[in-house]
Amino acid sequence: MGKFQKNQxxxxxxxxLLAFVIIGIVGFTGWYVYHAQQNANKNLATTSSSTPxxxxxxxxxxxxxxxxxxxxxxxxxxxxxxxxxxxxxSFKYPSNWTAKDDPCVNPDTQVAGQxxxxxxxxxxxxxxxxxxxxxxxxxxxxxxxxxxxxxxITPLNVSNSKTPLSLIAFSVNQTSSxxxxxxxxxxxxxxxxxxxxxxxxxxxxxxxxxxxxxxxxMQTPSAQxxxxxxxxxxxxxxxxxxxxxxxxSISY
Numbered sequence: 001m002g003k004f005q006k007n008q009x010x011x012x013x014x015x016x017l018l019a020f021v022i023i024g025i026v027g028f029t030g031w032y033v034y035h036a037q038q039n040a041n042k043n044l045a046t047t048s049s050s051t052p053x054x055x056x057x058x059x060x061x062x063x064x065x066x067x068x069x070x071x072x073x074x075x076x077x078x079x080x081x082x083x084x085x086x087x088x089x090s091f092k093y094p095s096n097w098t099a100k101d102d103p104c105v106n107p108d109t110q111v112a113g114q115x116x117x118x119x120x121x122x123x124x125x126x127x128x129x130x131x132x133x134x135x136x137x138x139x140x141x142x143x144x145x146x147x148x149x150x151x152x153i154t155p156l157n158v159s160n161s162k163t164p165l166s167l168i169a170f171s172v173n174q175t176s177s178x179x180x181x182x183x184x185x186x187x188x189x190x191x192x193x194x195x196x197x198x199x200x201x202x203x204x205x206x207x208x209x210x211x212x213x214x215x216x217x218m219q220t221p222s223a224q225x226x227x228x229x230x231x232x233x234x235x236x237x238x239x240x241x242x243x244x245x246x247x248x249s250i251s252y
Contacts, residue, residue: 076249082116087136088206092249093118094242118246119221120239128218128229130243135213147197148172150190151180151231156248162205163187167216167247169231178230185214185247204252212252216243 079092082099093099098119118132148170156165168184171177187202201211218229218237234240 075245079249082118084116084136087212088204088210088252089134089136089212090251091246093132093246094120096121120243122221123238126238127220128233128237129221130216130218130237130239132214132216132243132246134215136210147195148181149177149195150192153190153192154244156185156244158248158250160205160251161187163203165202165247165250166190167244168199169234179228180218180231180234182215182217183234183243185212185250202252206252214247214250216247 076092078095080095080099081090081092083090098121100117100119101115115133115135118130120130122129150168151171152169154167154169156167158165165185165187168186168190169180170182170184172179172181184199185202186199188200190196199213201213204210204212218234237243
């Protein structure tokens with residue numbers, strides 16, 4: 001019995017020693033793991049704080065939003081274009097104006113030939129119409145009856161013209177008259193109040209030797225020639241601005 005007790009007591013001591021060792025190993029392992037985790041967290045924090053961050057400064061675009069591009073508005077939208085290939089001339093006019101290409105007589109030169117006329121419509125607001133007429137190559141200048149005085153000069157913005165063009169208004173044969181006989185297109189230089197006896201034709205920039213006579217007069221539809229309107233009446237006509245635009249559209 002006594003020997004068995006001794007061995008039993010010795011075995012119990014050994015178990016205690018093993019238990020102590022195991023506890024020590026587990027404790028050390030736990031401490032090591034905890035310490036390693038703390039170091040890893042510190043390194044991660046250090047790395048995060050030292051890594052630069054970048055903001056996305058690009059603006060979000062709205063797919064439904066449209067970009068507006070500034071475009072110059074075409075002042076001749078809906079207008080017709082007259083092209084005279086043989087004469088090297090073209091111009092634009094409103095689609096509701098009447099165009100005629102007929103034999104005619106130049107009222108200033110009394111020379112018969114071919115001419116082209118644009119007539120503005122007669123309306124209740126204005127019983128008078130504009131008749132825009134041009135002739136070509138009949139002669140180098142248009143004679144004026146007895147000399148006429150220039151009442152106004154309207155510079156024209158004709159982008160393709162190498163020479164400045166103007167629209168000049170004449171009195172009716174008398175320097176004291178307030179009535180205007182017609183408007184003339186010219187590439188010459190004049191001054192208001194100047195009296196002239198003839199107007200040189202506009203020289204073509206496309207056709208060598210080609211010249212043009214352009215005029216615009218206000219009249220009643222039944223009249224052949226009606227120089228009975230003042231410059232103020234010309235400018236008050238509802239189609240006056242479009243008449244000026246027609247002359248500005250000329251390419252010659």
